[in-house]
Amino acid sequence: MQTHLTGFVLTRQSRDYHGQTEIVLWVKTDHGPCRLVIHGDKPVCFIPVEEQQQASQAFSAANLQVQWREVSLQNFQHKPVNACYTHTVRDSLQISPILAAEGLDGFETDIRLADRFLMERFIRGGIVFTGLPKQKLGYVEYSEVKAKAADYLPELSVVSLDIECSEKGVLYSVGLHSEVDSRVIMVGAPKPEDHDEPWIQWVDSEKALLLALESWFSQFDPDIIIGWNVIDFDFRLLLKRAEWNKLSLRIGRAKQIPHWRHSTQNPNQGFITIPGRVVLDGIDTLKTATYNFRSWSLESVSQELLGEGKKIHNVHDRMAEINQMFRHDKLSLARYNLQDCKLVTRIFEHTHLLDFTMERSRLTGVELDRVGGSVAAFTNLYLPQLHRAGYVAPSLETDNWIASPGGYVMDSKPGLYDSVLVLDFKSLYPSIIRSFRIDPMGLVEGLLLDEGKGNNQAIAGFRGGRFHREKHFLPQMIEDLWSARDQAKRDGDKAFSQAIKIIMNSFYGVLGSSGCRFFDHRLASSITMRGHEVLSRTKEMIEEKGYTVIYGDTDSVFVHLGRSHTQGEADSVGDQLVVDINAAWQDHLREEYNLDCYLELEYETHYRKFLMPTIRGQDTGSKKRYAGLVWQGDKETIIFKGLETVRTDWTVLAQDFQKVLYDKIFHNQDVEEYIRDYVQKANAGEFDEKLVYRKRLRRNLSDYQKNVPPHVRAARMADGINEKMGRPLQYQNGGWIEYLITVNGPEPKEALTSLIDYNHYVDKQLKPVADGILPFIGRTFDEITAPQLGLF
Template identity: 25%
Template sequence: MIQDYYIIDFSYDVEDNKPLIYIWCVDKEGNRVVVLEKNFRPYFYAVLDDNPDIEKITDEIKKLSTPASPITNIDQLERKYYGNPVKVLRIETIIPAYIRIYRDQVSKIKGIKEVVEADIRFYMRYSIDKNLKPFTWFKADVEEIPNEKFRVKKVYELKNILETYEDKPPDLKIMAFDIEVFNKYGSPNPRRDPVIIIGVWTDEGEKQFITDDDDLKTIREFSNFVLNHDPDIILGYNSNRFDWPYLLERTKLRNVKLDIGRKINSEPTQGTYGHYSIVGRLNVDLFGFAMSIEEVKVKSLDNIADYLGILPKTQRVNLEWYQIPEYWTDDKKRKILLQYNLDDVKSTYLLKDAFLPFGEQITTITGLPLDQLSMASVGYRVEWLLMREAFFYNEIIPNRVEREYESYKGGLVIPPKPGIHEKVYVLDFSSMYPSIMIKYNIGPDTLVKGECDNCWVAPEVGHKFRKSPDGFYKTILQKLVEERKEVKSKLKEVENEYERRRLDERQRALKIMANAFYGYMGWLGARWYSKEGAEAVTAWGRETISEVAKLVQSEGFEVIYGDTDSVFITAKDESKINNIVKEIIDKFGLDIKIDKEYEKIFFTENKKRYAGITKEGKIDIVGFEAIRGDWCDLAKNIQKDVIVKVLTSSIDDAVKLVRETIMKLRRREFNIEDLVIWKSLDKDINEYNVDAPHVNAAKKAMKAGYAIFKGGKIGYIVVKGNGKISQRAEPYFMVKDKSRIDIDYYIDRQIVPSTLRILEQFGITENTLKNTGINIMDFFNKK
């Protein structure tokens, strides 16, 4: 029979010594079903030397076959490798795990140049070959079979895939969860500390599972709820690093399985990119998506929800993790803790509207399931798209190899003209680097080493790229760019709100993927790596910006700053601005637009550091500590407020604001939380040789019983004392008394330096800011 299915995820298993792929779906009636593929087999390629003895090589490969997973097929094929035609052997076996065993053995056979595509996960290999992607529909000829081990409505055996297509998705069931644990002795330890609360949130509202005496009962109640509610997507926040491993360890201690998958007797297992996979469901850790929000330095759930306006801090319970035991053991405070858990899980659930629509579009572009996508870097997302396209174009997928770091020159920066400027236009090239890659056919497969009569030659670096035929990168980039144009065109015509949101997320996803290609090409972990290509792109970019600057100056504009793909200009005759934009497009063949108009903007002497107020009244801050650097919140906030004063009021008002802040510090009119300095721990504590404040704070936290891990952040406060600053750094949660805090440090090393970065451009000195005494003449002037 012919049926239509909406794909959620893929997984596989080996049964009766044969691989079985599960396609987890929703049918047109809204039933959760699984479609079984029983006939697909794992394979890899052996790239042959020139003029190989194919018959002899084939015989050698056949000798490697083992009864546990015999080599069932060896086919000779023609493929392209970096654009060049090659002869390959396609070697097929039965058990996916044996691919790597055969890979190592086959690579040693004489006449084989390289073994490739042996490291592609089996179910992803299937999805690539069959052009199946999550969040898309496919029509198939299937046969219904008995359901003996799946928590779904129906089970089908796949006979034939007829077509894939896009259509309105079914309503997916989404559930968020969050756990709290009783960590009386420091950082939570699953072998010791019980789970005390598990909060969940669905479209039906909230529910909590609360421990009375045994948390195994609580965990079982939670797992039963998951099975009964049967969500397609389970949301968490930092759940891959905390909630799931904690729950799994707690159940493991009791020899119990956390059986919550759609296959009976399956529990979450850790997979690629560190995510936990739940069979038949998408376990999506939203922390992975939150990592892309650069404006939020400490990406805690409450900070992200507050920044996005999902659940402001002023409207929720705010607790620190180390306060949980206190609030749990105090009957009067326990209700506050329970509300804290609900606020967390509600925030997680509501974040779906901020992250999932975009994630779904990236999934349909790359084919990477949403749970893996959330944790995968941009480079891996680009790579999965390239791998899919490689199969379509008969391109061999290169192996991933280890490379040593190689530096190359980046984009051009035209030094800024310090001070305040008015009526400033920002001319921005739309997707400059992808456009350059398309225009000059740049890629590892088009690179020519040696003589070439029909090549583009990059300025400065001299790398050559053939003009035709189109390379792998160019072909795919053109597809992304063209689809984005089509989507944006549809957006103008669509009135339905859902469809508008979907199309807008689609065009944004296409843009981000296209813009990521240059970075991917220069990424050392890339399969399709090309240092020459990355160097050439930046070289053409530098030449373009330099020539644009000369052109606009010749037309009477003043260039006050330039950076990579944009120039900041002022004009005596503003009526000429649109004409210069058209002239640039005509001359360089690249799209450029007026990206912003600043009523007022100021620059320091440093590149990539400016702030301005736009025509619409929005304040833009770039490169200052307000959005970067390891500064306390008070320093960041006062700097931002100073910037606003400079742009909207006066320098005098900005100085007055700094002085008032210093006075409040001296009077201890502040919140301790505003003085916390956050710093990442890039190494294990015992690997640090430096006497740094954050390292000493981390050591003190560990001594007090708190676990501190590599890759996390430590927040510290500088307190009074005779030692060096690094020795006076205390973990923020160990400082309760304001009188212990070194106020002079925060004035001299935080408030004054952060604000002087702006105000010193206008002749303001440190003494000016710290002179907080009352001027007697001011008193008489007020009279």
């Protein structure tokens, strides 16, 4: 008797097996892991009916067998299409090149079989299934599977993995940290005092270490593997050493081996698939969740998030110390190894990264380990609805791409102001999509209609775009996400709320991306250019009330109230402005377009003091750069945007100087003595620890030929020293370099040989910061720091 089971999809694969397709889904259920095997689903694409005969002839000439089926679908040019099925995945890969050679169209040829199986059933993580069960070792396998969507949230088991190795990549140890077992598998023999450490598993060789790792995964069977650079470093090396030791490293479920593939775009990046297990890299997952850090090292991120980290900073110090510990103090190395695992676990827990990842999968259907994935998420959500409306998706167009305008940025009015309000449109682009019914299919249908206010008329967009009033999906998708996010906020579910926000805000980016099959410049332009109109009109509304808009950026306007206001007075003005302007927008959309308005202006901030600087060396106001003094809770703080304090390419010397200088000026305090004292101490060497530049090498070191910037010169010097000392080269393939400017030019921090050029730091770090604000109080840096002339 078949029973219904509910679970969550961990991994998906499709392949050819015995002449037919096989989809394998590993699913976590309350009863343990299950392997669902679906046989015989055929890959499908769609070809215009008028091109079917020519396509059939081309397939026959290539000895490719296909099956045709009539379907009630059309493409975006309103031409009917038929479905074209192949027997195997391998055969399906021949379709596109054959069609391209004949100049024929094929639609949805790139949709992977397992992805289509799930998306057409609206399965997004949660799944309910039936089938014929067969008990296996550690899991149940189901055949003859039928499946549909379910709302299910599992408890997933997690292990944090980290390796330690020599500079040549020979494994010393593997650390594993989970709720059920934490240990370090260490190559070597214990000292007498080490026998009291049962969490260390001693093995006599690297091969034995890899076999012990296989056994650990078989015994403890985790769903999720986390780590720091765990794919491109730890797993890359584990697979390499397994191959050297003539092992397969069967750490997947059902003792299956991992599959590694290199990125076609970045040779230094790889991807790993482990059947039944999901690998989440801490760096990639944090970036997907929109976190940003000055440095992405585990030390730096753990210090910033947790207030603790590792104590070895320089890569050579670290390598030397690891080698020393492996030879003489393996217990310390084991503790160091396990500490790294624990730090990653704590970062995931602190940031709710696993919750975020699962909610993203539940919302969009993308794989748990998908990095980025905005285009895939949109496709998963949109494509099944499009099919049910009678359309196939367009093909990816790389030619004839027309860029759309970006967000609207007003010219700023530079100055040092009292009482500036920031009014911000809540999720402006999603609210424009909702209000003006912007949608890929809505564009196709809207172009068949004339413009006008009536329900039988299209809504005007930009650049020739017109949108149907009823035939669309995206506005409803956003409405559903909007409601879900409001509920998540009420429930205090930060991970769910953040996942929804990222997905909702990604829709514009997807529609404006040439990497999305639904891209049309009329779609993206109808969003951004409407945003321009909204901000311009809002500025006019505010200025009609007697206030001055000094700046605007994408979805925000900065309003100068004309004089200093108390917090209560400013709040009253801000609250009234948003009430009046929101009502005006509702009236405008109803009268002009016969539409409901979802635009919502919010009062965000009152800056008691606010600086809008000029572009350096000019009188013109800058953009995306400002600073302001606000109350946060019961204390004052200064918010910096785009200025030196929040930029990673400026030194701590300049950043600390800016924070104090701005604070003094915002509080009307004298700054001359502070500036002179700071410059004097800098020149005396009292701030040497603050003089380090830290910059990223975005290309291989050899790629820098004509223009060689300071950080590249420092990196070349550092690797020259590494080569002389017989150490591995650090900077040849990119990375981060720390350096200082000396009287002989830039030199790496770890190999400083010359005297520091203090004049450089005064002229290039302190002076620009000071002259960004001093002119607004009638002073200049040079005037204040000029030598004092005594009286004769």
